Amino acid sequence: MLMTITGIYTLYLLITLYTSVMQIGFINHSKTKEAVLLTPAEFLKAGNYGVAKEKLSIVNAFVDYLIFIAWIGFGIKALQNNILFENDVIYNIAIVMGFVVINSLVSLPFAYYEKFVLDTQFGFNKSTMGQWIKDTLISFVMTLVFGSVVVWGVYEIISNFTLWWLWSFVFIFAVVILINMLYPAFRAMFFDKLTPLQDETLDDEIKTLMDKTGFVSSGVFVSDASKRDARLNAYFGGFGKAKRVVLFDTLIEKLTTKELLAVLGHELGHFAHGDIYKNIALVGSMLLAMFAIFGNLPDTLYLELGLSSEPYVLMILLMLFIPVLGFIMMPIMGIVSRHNEYAADRMGSELGGEAGAIELANALKKLVTENKSYPLSHPVYIFFHYTHPPVLERLRELGVDI
Template identity: 80%
Template sequence: MLMTIIAIYTIFALVSIYTSVMQIGYINQAKRGEAVLLLESDFIKAGNYSVAKEKMSIVSMFIDYIIFIFWIGFGVKLLEQNINFENEALLNIVIVMGFLVINSIISLPFGYYEKFVLDEKFGFNKSSLTQWIKDTLISFAATLIFGSLVVWGIYEIISSFTLWWLWSFLFIFAVVILINMLYPTFRAMFFDKLTPLQDEALDDEIKRLMQKTGFVSSGVFVSDASKRDARLNAYFGGFGKAKRVVLFDTLIEKLTTKELLAVLGHELGHFAHGDIYKNIALVGGMLFGMFALFGNLPPSLYAELGINQAPYSVMILLLLFMPILGFLMMPIMGIVSRHNEYEADKTGSELGGSGGALELANALKKLVNENKSFPLSHPLYIFFHYTHPPVLERLKELGVDVQKIEKRALGETCQADI
């Protein structure tokens, strides 16, 4: 059983690395061809950025594989042997959180490299080292506090119920929903400063747009995201009356009013079609499968690992295998998500009136340019990683004629941020 687990993770790692290698080769070849959607200099720069990201992903996957072998081989056993508390609940919390803390510390160099080397080189990083350290410490503290509470909850469920995996699934599913509800508030408290939109004319236009779809929010806010990053983005967060519309200040700066409204129209399309609930249902299905699987592992596996069949060992094994299950689910979630994006584009263009499609197309082009998204990608990479349809296909669906684009490029482009 142990060798089967290692073999499964090995296949996952190899497939992940292979898709990255294919993506790198594809982009390097595409860079030498005709520029698509971007000026030639920006086209090459975006390609270089994508290649650099994939190379980092390969290195990260190698490290993750070594770490997985370490934990499976003797890491969990070391935690078990060196952490001792009479209180069983505290023992389980400390062991699981120790596992998470060690993994977080190992990942710190990658976070630093991405922010201060890669993003700095390509003009994305606007954050100082002090700001990054502060953000990292806040995230670390939040993980310790809320992570400990979640681990405690699962421990109590495992200790109290025979069908613990089903109740644990329901508990974690409720936590996921709660996170979605509180995310905008948490981010505003500790990371981004949110201020009400001061442009009254734009605020009125946005509220008028929301009324068309019955979207009710607690307000339209602007995030000072530019202090950390130069990318453009916007998001709707929360549920019910707690919903917020949050615009990055970079988005307001770079897009015209009509383009901005087209982007928000797209997001409102997701709301109108209930896409957030569809996504939650997909996540729920994945979580159910995970808990059903790890709730019925044979005792012989724990014996092979040389560890006790305790709540902490079940949780650690689940966390170790979560990336694999997510990777396997991604193609399914990607197909559903890409369909939803087409429908949201359609709604967004309709909300914008006769020129809505063109405004949304212009916004998509700007997002590709400002976020340095390389507009060509290997089909295998799209299959495993893309939640959004290729930009060129979205433009085609919008009825926009994109000139000087080779026929082969259709269906092989990179996603935008909306």
């Protein structure tokens, strides 16, 4: 069984590497040809950025694989032999959080390189070292505190229920929904400063747009995201009347009012079509599949690992395989998500009136330019990684002359 588990992870690594290598070759071949959507200089720069990101992901994938081998080979045993608590609850929490902390420390050099080398080189990073260290420490503390609570909850379920995997799924799924509800509030509290939109005219137009789809929110806010990053973005967070519309200040700066409304019209299209609930259902399906698989592992696996089926072992194995199961589910989620994006584009263009399609197309072009998104990708890479259709296909669906 251990050979099967290792073989599955190895296959996951090989497919991941294959898609990255194909994408790198595709970009390197196409970036020297006629530019699409971008100026020749922007097209080349976006291509170089795409290649650099994929090279980093290849190194990251190799390191993750070595870490996986280390954990199942001797890492879990090392934790259980070196963490000593008499209280069984604290012992389990300490081992699982030790696993999380070590993985976080291993990922830190990659996060640093991406932020202060790659993003700085291509003009994205606006954060200082002090700001990055502060953000990292806050994230670390939040992970320790909330992670320990979640681990405690799963430990109690495993210890007290025969069908622990089913009730653990229910518990974790509830946590995922709660995180989505509280995300805007936590982000505003610890990271971004959110202020109510001061442009009354724009605020009125956004609220009129929301009224057309029945979207109820607690307000429209602006995030000072530019202090960290130059990318453009916006998001709707929360559930029910606690929903917030959050616009990055970079988005307001770079898009015209009509383009901004077209982007929000697209997001409101997701709300009107219930896409958030569809996505939650897909994530729930993936979580249920994970817990069902790891809740019924044969005892021979634990014998081969030299471990007993303690709660901390089950939780660590689950976390080790989350990337694999996520990768397996990604093509299915990608197909559904890309279909939803086309539908949201249509609604966004309709909400914008006669020129809605043009305004949305202009906004998409600016997003490609400002975010240095290379507009072309290998079909295999799209199949495994894209949640949004390629921008060229979105423009064609909108009927815009490329």
